[in-house]
Amino acid sequence: MSRRTAAILLAAALAAGTAGCGATGGSGSGARVLTVFAAASLKAPFTALARSFEASHPGSKVTLSFAGSSDLATQLGQGAPADVFASADPANMAKVTGAGLAEGSPRNFATNTLTIAVPPANPAGITSFGDLARPGTRVVVCARQVPCGAAAVAVEGKTGMRLAPVSEESAVTDVLGKVASGEADAGLVYVTDVLGAAGKVKGVPFPEAASAVNTYPIAALRGGREKNLAQAFLDEVTGAEGQKVLADAGFGRP
Template sequence: MTRSKRRTRRLLQVAGAGAAVLMALSACSSSDDSSSAAAGSSAGSSSSPKLSGAVTVFAAASLQESFTTLGKEFEKQHPGTKVSFNFGGSDTLAASITGGAPADVFAAASAKTMATVTDKNDAVGTPATFVRNQLAIATLPGNPDKISSLKDLTESGLKVVLCDKTVPCGAAAQKALDASRLKLTPASYEQDVKSALTKVELKEADAAVVYQTDVKAAGDKVEGVNFPESAGAVNDYPITLLKNAPNAAAAKAFIALVQSAEGRRVLTEAGFLKP
C-alpha cells in the first residue's frame, strides 16, 4: 500500500470515530431533553388544582361590608369562582345550617351561636376566632338628644332599639346593661344588628346599641357614642368550614383569605378588633 493510500485510510477512520462520538452525544442530549420534559409534565400535574365554582358563605350581618370586599378580592384572585353571601343574625343562620341549608362557610358573631353548629357536628375541625367586635351607641346625626352614656338610654321619652337577646349584639348589650344594673325597655327588638341600625338611619328610633363597625359603616347617617361598659361585652367572631360544604376546596381558600394579612387589613379598616 502506498503512503498516500495509508494516509487516506487513516483520515477516514478518524472521521468515522468523530461521527460516532457526535451521534452518542446527540442521543444523550435527546434523552436528557425527554427526561426534563417528563419531569416538567409530572410537576405540572402535581400542582394544586385551579379553584372554580360557587362558594356560599353564611355570615353575621355586621360582616357585610368587609366580607363583600373580600369576596370581590377572592373572585379576582381566582377567576371562575363566585362568592355568594347570606348575611343575617347569627342565631338564624346557625339554625338554617343545622336544618340542612347548603353552605360552605359559617362566620358567626359569637362563640355561643357557633356552638349551635359545632354541637350538631356540622363544622369541620375547631372554629377559629378571626376578629372581635365592640358595642357602641348609634344616635341621630348631630346627637340631638345629647346621649353620652349607656344610662342615658334609659331616659323616658327616648325611643331606643336593641338587637334581640338571642342575637350576639343583643346578648352583648344585655350583658353591658346587667353589669351596669340598668333596665331598658326598647321600642323594639331587631333580628340582626343592621336592622337595629336602619331604625336610626330612617329616624324611626332615637338610638340603637350596635357594633362600632356598624357605626363606622353608616358614615354620616348616624353619630357614634362609645361607652366604657362595652369593654366587658366584646364578642369574638369564629369562622369554620362546614361539614357538607359543596365546594370545600374553594371554601378553605376563602377562609385563608379572611385570615391572611389582606383579610386582617380589610377587617381592621372596618373597625374590627384583632383576636
Template structure:
C-alpha cells in the same frame, strides 16, 4: 318572482353553511356563550350581618384570585344562620358574631375542624347626627322620652347588650328588638328610633348617616367572631381558601380598616 325567491333561499343557505364552518372557535375558547367556565363553582358563605361590607369586599378579592368562582353571601343574625345550617341549609363557610352561635353548629357535628376567632367587636350607641337627644352614657338610654332599639336577645348584639345591662344594673326598655344589627342600625338612620345598640363597625359603615357614642361598659361584653368550613361543604377546597383569605394579612387589613379588633 320565482327566480328571486330561489336566489334569496340560496343566499341564506350559503350564510348558514359559512356560520356552521366558523362556529368551532367559540367552543375551543371555553364553550358556547353563557356556559360556565371550566372549574367554575359557587361558594356559599353564611355570615353575621355586621360583616356585610367587609365580606362583600373580600368576596370580590376572592373571585379575582380564583377565576371562575362566584361567592354568594347569606347575611343575617348569627343565631338564625346557625339554625338554618342545623336545619340543612347548604353552605360552605359560617362566620358568626359570637362563639355561642358557632357552638350550636359545632355541637350538631356540622363543622369541619376547629372554628377560629378572626376578629373582635364591641358595642357602640348609634344616634342621629348631632346627637340632638344628648345621649352621652349607657344610662342615658333609660330617659323616658327616648325611642331605643336593640337586637333580640338571642342575636349576638342583643346578647352583648344584655350582658352590659347585667354588669351595670341598668335596665333598658327598647321600643323594638331587631333580628340583626343592621336592622337596628337602620331604625336610627331612618329616624324611626333615637338610639340603637350596634357595633362600632356598623356606625363606621353608615358613612355619616349616624354618629357613634362610646361607653366604657361596652368593654364588659366584647364579641369574638369565629369562622369555620362546614363539614358538608359542597366546595370544601374553595371554602378553605376563603377562610385563609379572611385570616390572612390581606383580609385582616380590610377588617382592621372597617374598625374590627384583633383576636
C-alpha cells in the same frame, strides 16, 4: 389603607350597589360557587374579601348570605346548604359545631365592640349608656339571641341598669336602620356599623362596652360542596390581607 385594599373596597362597594340582597357573584358557566353565611355586621369587609378571593381564584364565585348569626345558625341546622359560616359570637357557632355541621375547629378572626348609634343631630342628647334608660327615650336593641343583643344584656348586667327598648331586632343592621331613619333616638350597634354608615348616624362610645366584646369565629361546613375553596377562603379571612380589610372596617384582632 393600602392601595390594594382601597381598590378592593371600592370594587366591593360598586358590586354591593348592584347586588341587591347582599349576594355577590353568580353561578356563571362552569363556575365553582362558594356559599358563605356571614353575620350581618360583616357585610362590608366580606363583600370586599369575596371580590378579592374571586380575583385570586379564577373560575370561582362567592355567594354571600348575610343575616343575624342566630338566624343563620338555625338555617344551617335545618339543612340550608353552605360552605362557610362566620358568626358574630362563639355561642351561635357552638350551635353549628354541636350539631356536627362544622369541618374542623372554628378559627377566631375578629372582635367587635358595642357603641351607641344616634341620629347625626342627636336630638335626645344621648351622651352615656345611662341616658338610654331615661323615660321616654326610644331605644332599639338586638334581640337577646342575636350576638349584639347578648352583648347588650351583658352590659346591662354589668351596670345593673335595665333598658326598656321600643323594638328588638333580629340583626344589627335593622337596629342601625331604625336609628338612621329617625324611628329611634338611639340604638346599640357595633363600632363597625357606625363607621360603615357613611354619616347617617353618629356613634356615642361608652366605657361599659368593654365588658362585652364579641369574638367572631369562622368555620368550613361539613356538608359543603367546595371544601378546598372553603379552606382557602378561611385562610384569606384569617391571613394578612383579610385582617387588613377587617381592621380598615373597624374590627379588632381576635
